[in-house]
Amino acid sequence: MESLFGDLFDDLESKSARFADVILPVPIPKMFTYKIPKSLEGEVGIGFRVMVQFGSKKVLTGIIGKVHQKPPKEYEAKPILDVLDSYAMVNPLQIKFWSWMAEYYCCHIGEVMNAALPAGLKLSSESKIQLNPTFDTETSPYPLDEREEVILQALASKSELSYDECEQLLGIKSIHGIIKSLVIKEAIIVFEQVKDKYTPKVESRIRFSQPFVEDRKSLETLFDELSAKPKQEEILLKYLQEVPIYQRPELNVKGLDKRIFADAGLSMSSLKTLIKNGVLEEYKLIISRFEEIQGNDEEVTLSEEQNRAIEEIKSSFQEKQVNLLHGITGSGKTEIYIKLIEEAIASGSQVLLLLPEIALTTQIVSRLQKVFGSKMGIYHSKFSDNERVEVWNGVISGKFSFVVGVRSSIFLPFDSLGLIIVDEEHESSYKQFEPSPRFHARDAAIMLSWLHQAKTLLGSATPSFESYFNARIKKYGYVQLLNRYGDASLPEFLISDILVDKKKQLLKLDFTRLMREKIQEALNNQEQVLIFQNRRGYAPYISCEDCGWIPECEHCDVSLTYHQYSEEMRCHYCGFKEKIPKVCPACGSGKLSAVGLGTERIEESLSLLFPEARIARMDLDTTRSKYGYQRILEDFGAGNVDVLVGTQMITKGLDFDRVTVVGILDADRILYFPDFRAGERAFQQITQVAGRAGRREKRGVVIIQSRKPDHFLFDQVIKGDYKGFYLQDMAERQKFFYPPFVKLIKVSCRHKDYKLAEKAARHLHNLLLEVQVKKIMLGPEKGLIGKIKNQYIFETLVKLDKSGNAQAIFKHELRRILESMYANKEFRSVRIIIDVDPY
Numbered sequence: 001m002e003s004l005f006g007d008l009f010d011d012l013e014s015k016s017a018r019f020a021d022v023i024l025p026v027p028i029p030k031m032f033t034y035k036i037p038k039s040l041e042g043e044v045g046i047g048f049r050v051m052v053q054f055g056s057k058k059v060l061t062g063i064i065g066k067v068h069q070k071p072p073k074e075y076e077a078k079p080i081l082d083v084l085d086s087y088a089m090v091n092p093l094q095i096k097f098w099s100w101m102a103e104y105y106c107c108h109i110g111e112v113m114n115a116a117l118p119a120g121l122k123l124s125s126e127s128k129i130q131l132n133p134t135f136d137t138e139t140s141p142y143p144l145d146e147r148e149e150v151i152l153q154a155l156a157s158k159s160e161l162s163y164d165e166c167e168q169l170l171g172i173k174s175i176h177g178i179i180k181s182l183v184i185k186e187a188i189i190v191f192e193q194v195k196d197k198y199t200p201k202v203e204s205r206i207r208f209s210q211p212f213v214e215d216r217k218s219l220e221t222l223f224d225e226l227s228a229k230p231k232q233e234e235i236l237l238k239y240l241q242e243v244p245i246y247q248r249p250e251l252n253v254k255g256l257d258k259r260i261f262a263d264a265g266l267s268m269s270s271l272k273t274l275i276k277n278g279v280l281e282e283y284k285l286i287i288s289r290f291e292e293i294q295g296n297d298e299e300v301t302l303s304e305e306q307n308r309a310i311e312e313i314k315s316s317f318q319e320k321q322v323n324l325l326h327g328i329t330g331s332g333k334t335e336i337y338i339k340l341i342e343e344a345i346a347s348g349s350q351v352l353l354l355l356p357e358i359a360l361t362t363q364i365v366s367r368l369q370k371v372f373g374s375k376m377g378i379y380h381s382k383f384s385d386n387e388r389v390e391v392w393n394g395v396i397s398g399k400f401s402f403v404v405g406v407r408s409s410i411f412l413p414f415d416s417l418g419l420i421i422v423d424e425e426h427e428s429s430y431k432q433f434e435p436s437p438r439f440h441a442r443d444a445a446i447m448l449s450w451l452h453q454a455k456t457l458l459g460s461a462t463p464s465f466e467s468y469f470n471a472r473i474k475k476y477g478y479v480q481l482l483n484r485y486g487d488a489s490l491p492e493f494l495i496s497d498i499l500v501d502k503k504k505q506l507l508k509l510d511f512t513r514l515m516r517e518k519i520q521e522a523l524n525n526q527e528q529v530l531i532f533q534n535r536r537g538y539a540p541y542i543s544c545e546d547c548g549w550i551p552e553c554e555h556c557d558v559s560l561t562y563h564q565y566s567e568e569m570r571c572h573y574c575g576f577k578e579k580i581p582k583v584c585p586a587c588g589s590g591k592l593s594a595v596g597l598g599t600e601r602i603e604e605s606l607s608l609l610f611p612e613a614r615i616a617r618m619d620l621d622t623t624r625s626k627y628g629y630q631r632i633l634e635d636f637g638a639g640n641v642d643v644l645v646g647t648q649m650i651t652k653g654l655d656f657d658r659v660t661v662v663g664i665l666d667a668d669r670i671l672y673f674p675d676f677r678a679g680e681r682a683f684q685q686i687t688q689v690a691g692r693a694g695r696r697e698k699r700g701v702v703i704i705q706s707r708k709p710d711h712f713l714f715d716q717v718i719k720g721d722y723k724g725f726y727l728q729d730m731a732e733r734q735k736f737f738y739p740p741f742v743k744l745i746k747v748s749c750r751h752k753d754y755k756l757a758e759k760a761a762r763h764l765h766n767l768l769l770e771v772q773v774k775k776i777m778l779g780p781e782k783g784l785i786g787k788i789k790n791q792y793i794f795e796t797l798v799k800l801d802k803s804g805n806a807q808a809i810f811k812h813e814l815r816r817i818l819e820s821m822y823a824n825k826e827f828r829s830v831r832i833i834i835d836v837d838p839y
């Protein structure tokens with residue numbers, strides 16, 4: 001392990017370091033060495049953002065990854081131009097983590113940095129500046145010099161300026177020193193052009209001018225004077241009523257939100273007069289974007305089983321770094337997490353709880369907020385960049401000792417993690433496919449916690465087979481919860497044969513009779529129903545009944561999905577859209593029909609079958625807005641919806657009292673997917689969605705529609721025989737060399753020229769063949785989807801022996817081969833993508 005990071009920490013403390021290796025946001029495999037100029041000695045260290053010249057013209061912002069004494073051999077080191085921070089934005093553990101990630105996932109550390117930093121912390125020479133709204137030349141304690149004045153004056157008339165514009169304005173070559181000085185004086189704010197500006201959220205506030213607070217006499221005189229001006233008097237009385245400065249003068253500092261006066265119907269012009277006369281003053285208060293929430297810990301009594309699990313986890317952590325908590329759906333894992341988090345925080349550690357994207361907007365977060373209040377930071381991908389920067393800074397300052405977040409929260413600047421919990425650890429959304437680094441947040445979290453000497457708890461009702469495998473070979477600890485919390489029992493399963501109903505003409509709008517009856521029953525009892533279909537849009541595609549023509553994307557090798565609501569066909573890979581043709585462009589027939597089932601169509605069918613029911617839909621198309629999920633779930637929770645149709649989104653952690661029926665409309669689609677994990681995924685999906693039913697007193701029922709009701713998987717899902725299914729699937733994986741028995745690396749070549757993509761892939765394949773390690777190679781062949789966004793894709797799949805150092809050798813050789821590919825003129829334009837653990 002140590003060798004991975006080399007001598008990163010050699011000169012960590014060295015004040016006299018003369019060189020700094022800087023991580024730059026460019027696709028180049030290594031760090032670049034720069035000279036630390038005398039003027040910056042002692043002011044920079046690991047994790048500081050610096051400006052450096054890259055190439056002959058570009059100025060880039062990078063982060064110092066290492067400081068040392070050794071001049072580079074191959075080139076003359078240029079000096080660092082400037083430092084942006086007065087403290088490190090990134091800590092040494094993070095740099096270690098980034099290095100590990102670049103190494104493991106075969107990518108560049110600059111790419112990892114890019115993924116890690118919220119855009120608001122990434123500066124480039126394209127950055128722009130604006131006035132800081134709270135800055136006031138009159139009251140600022142820092143005098144500005146002449147050149148700084150020029151910049152500020154220019155900003156007064158133009159709301160923003162680029163670095164280049166500033167340089168032109170002053171006729172100088174490098175503006176960085178001046179910008180930095182203005183930032184330190186809090187006169188300006190630097191922001192990234194492409195993103196929203198960093199605008200601190202400000203509130204206009206009113207308070208008494210200081211003399212009146214200090215001298216009670218003057219306040220009394222003032223009221224005497226104002227007795228003839230009742231409107232002004234009213235305002236002051238309102239103020240004193242809200243802010244009793246007689247008793248508590250210190251409260252005046254924060255003053256009152258200006259809107260309070262307007263809301264109370266008081267005269268705004270009198271308020272202005274009071275400000276003009278110096279009685280009151282107006283100032284701007286920077287406020288956090290996150291509401292202050294007070295935690296109020298309602299006592300929860302843990303069940304005997306929950307208590308036992310906690311004890312087992314704690315004792316297992318004595319010897320194992322990682323523990324797997326395998327607790328059936330509704331077993332109450334959240335309360336166990338809460339207990340462990342509380343203990344970790346109390347012992348002075350930081351805690352990270354990872355959740356899949358969608359689960360973050362559900363009940364689990366409000367439950368956690370009740371317990372942890374504002375101590376808890378939330379890191380969500382739907383948050384604005386401003387909010388992300390606030391969480392980042394909050395972790396550094398210690399405001400947030402606990403963060404709950406999506407996969408990218410593993411990059412937050414923690415320096416003393418004690419515990420990482422990965423909830424729903426089997427979730428595929430923990431894997432980032434695009435862009436690089438193509439990391440898996442669960443695996444990376446385990447590494448991260450190793451670097452912190454912390455513990456990792458993986459939780460799931462349906463663990464990933466890798467994690468369960470690791471538990472079985474005793475690499476991980478293993479703790480089970482076998483019962484649902486309270487008196488709830490697991491739901492009853494009913495399999496409904498689509499073909500039988502079809503034959504008997506009982507199938508109506510794709511719903512079998514049994515399914516319809518159970519839904520109707522629930523509606524009659526004022527209970528709620530979830531209908532699951534993992535396909536959005538109206539229908540997977542349109543087809544001509546006469547000639548069989550199917551519309552395809554112009555840019556990708558996939559058929560277009562039919563969206564009825566927006567009356568168009570869309571490519572789910574590149575976003576291409578097209579109007580629906582009136583007649584078949586191939587044969588002219590007017591008989592075009594929608595084939596297959598999407599969530600939109602199911603929603604429509606439900607409203608025809610159950611006209612009295614209130615129906616809602618939750619999929620990517622209905623949840624694009626920031627609060628999209630939340631709104632639908634709140635509606636459902638409040639009982640404003642009877643039937644909710646959705647994709648896998650409706651499976652994640654939902655916990656609603658009144659759901660008694662869960663319907664899976666097309667289980668076969670889940671079963672037959674060309675992937676070695678199809679079985680595992682199907683078992684997980686069906687168990688998870690079924691797990692939403694009957695989580696309270698009343699037992700739930702799950703209806704599965706299928707054309708193959710005898711499939712062995714159904715039997716095992718119904719029995720809850722996770723282990724049986726696992727063992728069966730593992731035997732197959734071992735026989736055909738799939739994970740966890742081997743390591744997979746996928747190497748693909750992409751190019752808009754089909755022939756060139758294929759040729760590059762063959763060439764690369766041959767080079768990989770020469771690498772002397774125990775391995776199996778498949779391909780190169782066209783990707784499962786042969787073309788995406790006009791790029792043809794050819795893939796080679798490498799299966800590496802897990803024992804020994806085959807992996808390390810192979811990855812090392814792979815880097816060398818990639819460099820040779822890029823150096824080869826013919827293939828320079830081919831995009832080569834490495835995906836380690838491509839699943």
Ligand SMILES: Nc1ncnc2c1ncn2[C@@H]1O[C@H](COP(=O)(O)OP(=O)(O)OP(=O)(O)O)[C@@H](O)[C@H]1O
Pocket residue numbers: 300301302303306327328329330331332333334335460461485652653654655691695
């Ligand atoms: N000790 C407790 N006291 C009161 N209620 C509890 C307790 N433990 C769990 N519950 C309740 O039981 C329900 C199920 O718990 P929870 O949602 O944590 O299950 P889970 O294990 O995460 O299930 P899933 O894997 O299906 O998401 C919740 O409504 C929760 O509030």
Ligand SMILES: [Zn+2]
Pocket residue numbers: 553554555556571572573574575576789
């Ligand atoms: Zn497309």
